[in-house]
Amino acid sequence: MSEIIIKTERKESKVELPDNLIFGRTFSSHMFEMDYSSKKNGWYNPTIRNLSKMDFSPAAMVFHYGQAIFEGLKAFKRVDGKIGLFRPDKNIERMNSSASRLCMPELDNNFVLHALDELVKVDREWIPTKAGHALYIRPVMFATDPFLGVRPGEEYKFAILLSPVGPYYPEGFKPVPIMVTDKYVRAAAKGVGACKCAGNYAASLMAQREAKAAGYSQVLWLDAIEQKYIEEVGTMNIFIHFEDEVVTPRLTGSILPGVTRLSVIQILKDWGYNITERDVSIDEVAAAYRNGKLKEIFGTGTAAVISSLSRLKYNDLEMKFSEDEAGELGKKLYSEITGIQYGHIKDRYGWMKILD
Numbered sequence: 001m002s003e004i005i006i007k008t009e010r011k012e013s014k015v016e017l018p019d020n021l022i023f024g025r026t027f028s029s030h031m032f033e034m035d036y037s038s039k040k041n042g043w044y045n046p047t048i049r050n051l052s053k054m055d056f057s058p059a060a061m062v063f064h065y066g067q068a069i070f071e072g073l074k075a076f077k078r079v080d081g082k083i084g085l086f087r088p089d090k091n092i093e094r095m096n097s098s099a100s101r102l103c104m105p106e107l108d109n110n111f112v113l114h115a116l117d118e119l120v121k122v123d124r125e126w127i128p129t130k131a132g133h134a135l136y137i138r139p140v141m142f143a144t145d146p147f148l149g150v151r152p153g154e155e156y157k158f159a160i161l162l163s164p165v166g167p168y169y170p171e172g173f174k175p176v177p178i179m180v181t182d183k184y185v186r187a188a189a190k191g192v193g194a195c196k197c198a199g200n201y202a203a204s205l206m207a208q209r210e211a212k213a214a215g216y217s218q219v220l221w222l223d224a225i226e227q228k229y230i231e232e233v234g235t236m237n238i239f240i241h242f243e244d245e246v247v248t249p250r251l252t253g254s255i256l257p258g259v260t261r262l263s264v265i266q267i268l269k270d271w272g273y274n275i276t277e278r279d280v281s282i283d284e285v286a287a288a289y290r291n292g293k294l295k296e297i298f299g300t301g302t303a304a305v306i307s308s309l310s311r312l313k314y315n316d317l318e319m320k321f322s323e324d325e326a327g328e329l330g331k332k333l334y335s336e337i338t339g340i341q342y343g344h345i346k347d348r349y350g351w352m353k354i355l356d
């Protein structure tokens with residue numbers, strides 16, 4: 001791969017971030033992009049340039065047949081003043097497995113790590129320094145060749161965008177009400193549920209809209225075949241804290257393998273919790289609730305890190321947890337993970353990639 005061409009038109013004025021950073025609304029001044037052509041032997045023209053519009057044919061294959069995948073990770077301004085990325089290698093690995101499943105070209109892991117570093121360095125002033133703030137990084141890849149036949153694309157664009165973000169819950173770590181849906185499914189085994197591909201999110205919108213209308217912030221997804229086993233909550237992985245066990249659904253192919261999930265499993269093991277990856281039915285959770293053996297439920301993901309449930313509605317049963325305070329284990333995990341990210345806590349796993 002050739003060297004990255006850096007075209008920065010540096011404005012001398014200092015970057016001024018809005019006070020109230022809404023997730024995903026503000027973008028930094030630069031982006032990374034490169035193109036792929038199966039005829040030109042792969043990826044070419046890696047460039048960091050000013051963020052601006054892109055030009056595509058309305059026949060670009062992504063608009064018709066949906067070959068689009070993405071990732072989400074964060075860079076942090078740490079307490080020692082350095083910049084750190086949280087487990088970026090895991091995101092690139094996952095992007096490559098999404099690419100492979102959707103017949104899209106894979107990326108060179110080290111080259112993308114290098115591109116991430118370079119882009120974040122160019123826009124380092126865009127990393128918010130306030131507590132709980134971070135720079136959200138959004139890599140995305142899609143098919144661009146203008147062609148209306150159904151086959152894998154032959155031309156692709158890969159881009160990386162940067163978006164400064166505030167804390168996911170600005171009023172503090174607030175538990176959210178969730179509703180179990182058996183009306184819709186997110187993904188089926190042997191499908192693309194384990195990929196971060198755009199179509200999965202389009203498919204989930206109707207359930208989310210109906211949950212909102214019913215007064216819930218998200219849905220809890222059950223398996224596609226029996227509508228019995230718990231899979232995910234919204235766009236997060238799920239953990240259920242029973243009296244003597246913490247359970248997260250095992251990866252069956254329809255569940256997105258979250259980097260936060262992986263990190264939480266590791267931390268819980270080291271803390272001596274009985275953490276298991278296994279099938280867990282919604283009825284088992286309801287029974288534990290009725291017997292007083294259900295302590296808390298939380299979701300995990302890059303954006304919110306940990307998101308506790310205040311309520312879980314399942315048919316006529318409304319399982320109730322604290323409305324104003326996150327569960328104990330959720331809170332502990334949140335401060336551990338964010339502690340490692342910002343550098344308050346020693347990075348004993350070597351998860352942070354520190355930029356020099």
Ligand SMILES: *Cc1c(COP(=O)(O)O)cnc(C)c1O
Nearest residue numbers: 235236237256258259260301302
């Ligand atoms: C991104 C995502 C997650 C969380 O993954 P992280 O790597 O922890 O951010 C979980 N479920 C779905 C459906 C997702 O898209």
